[in-house]
Amino acid sequence: MGIPVKLEAFEGPLDLLLHLIDKNKINIYDIPIVVITEQYLDYIRQMETKSLEIMSEFLVMAATLVNIKSRMLLPAPETEEEEAVDPRQELVERLLEYKMYKYISEELKDKQMDASRALFKPPTIPQEIADYREDVDVGALLSDLTLAKLHEIFRSIVKKQVDKIDPIRSKFGKIEKEDVNLAAKFAQIQEYGLEHRRFSFRNLLEAQMSKMEVIVTFLGILELIKIGRIKITQECLFDDIIITYLANDIVQMEEASF
Amino acid sequence: MELKVVEAQIEAILFTMGEAVELERIAGATNQDPETTRKIIHNMMDRYGEEERGIHIIELDGAYQLCTKPQMYEIIIKLTHIPKKHVLTDVLLETLSIIAYKQPITKLQIEQIRGVKSDHAVNKLVEYNLVCELGRMEVPGRPILFGTTEEFLRSFGLQSLDALPIINPEKVEDFKLEAEEEMQLKLDI
């Protein structure tokens, strides 16, 4: 297409659908499914979202639209008693409900604006009165509670926890997290130091491949300062920090106090 | 006891406590029955409202609290820095209105209406103390039911949940008409 399209951020699939309906100035009760579906799919294609979860919500809506579209293309089955239900019906109901809440939330926003102009006063209860604490009658509080009941409550929580584990997906392989070897990194910084003697802290961090490596490098530097093997200088606030390697050898991590 | 004395006592109570105080507690402290107390307070509310006063009494779900009248805001900010309340994003407002109208409601039900995951929004609202847990729904999985708090009423200037803006059935009709009027193309399959 070549035309840069500025995508608005939509809160969810219903939000996008409402926008399309609004943009085309069409009646919500009479959505031209074909047109809307095409535009909808178009938007999804242009969407740059890295979150699978968000994307999948939009895709579900797209699938619903395509489903409605196909059902509308098929001849309605001839039934004597029931009147054929418009496949768009459910969608329209959802859209209307959603639109209502969008409207209400605007009303609430105004109310909040007004209400925020009233100011309250913190409690000024004299200290000796504030210090008074009545005893809570634990016995009365627990009167209906038996150990068995407490146990039952805990069991149902445990069951809920177990339910949450998806037995299918939990058996899938894991994406291995990268392994940054602390000891190796520690030695590596010192080797670099032996070779360069004076070097830039910023450059050192920029040379790291991942966030985890940056963190480990930073920890390594801190440790080397602590054991007096390097010193650091900085000309001005927020300037680059210059590291000077003072030692003539390398210590192993075990000797340091990690 | 003389009415004036009781009124003075109620004023002192509300002033000292600062926060909302339940009718029953006020009644207990002033030795009045709750219904009489309620009448006295409402009488005071009217007077505070009519007179040229800088403060008034508001009602929050059967509790009462003293606060400044909104029109005093401009004068007060000249003197003191007023901490900004949490600015609610559209997402949070939308979620909050669903909870306000449909309470008690589960996260799943909210998500069905919004069409998107709402964990983050619900958690934020709980964090802001606008929404709280009401208990559990007795269905498999026992999901948590959410509802609005007293802080919600206060932040939105509502006496009780009955004071929520009404979703008028006519409004639905309006939306429909609006859409029809604006309609320029009526495409059909």
Place this chain on the structure above:
Amino acid sequence: MELKVVEAQIEAILFTMGEAVELERIAGATNQDPETTRKIIHNMMDRYGEEERGIHIIELDGAYQLCTKPQMYEIIIKLTHIPKKHVLTDVLLETLSIIAYKQPITKLQIEQIRGVKSDHAVNKLVEYNLVCELGRMEVPGRPILFGTTEEFLRSFGLQSLDALPIINPEKVEDFKLEAEEEMQLKLDI
């Protein structure tokens, strides 16, 4: 400006500020000269004093403050001594059972099990003396560890925590199998 309006403004200022406010600041905010402001305030002080009011304005070295009248002290004591009704809600029961069985446990761990913020519930249980702090966990942030109190044991007639009913490990296994079967059913459809 009308006198009544200035009086209302002064009342609102003193109410919001809580502490003593210097005459000059009040005068500045209300756009009056200090001498006029002083007269207005003293006029208000007289009225508050004469009328049967619960609060009055006091002067402190050229500054003014709203506070309750001394004779209201008793009524505040009475109010704060009215016993509040305490109930163990579902939320509290759940949190208590988790703490009982998983102690020592941090707030974050409780939240992970419940899936929602649980500050309020934990604080209430501490207030009720059913739960207390056991120390801190030696991890970054040093979060507080919670456990049940002696009072908790006493109330249930337990000699020690070992006497708590045990969750059968087999039971957990059963739950897992159940869940797997349910999932399989869904897939088979």
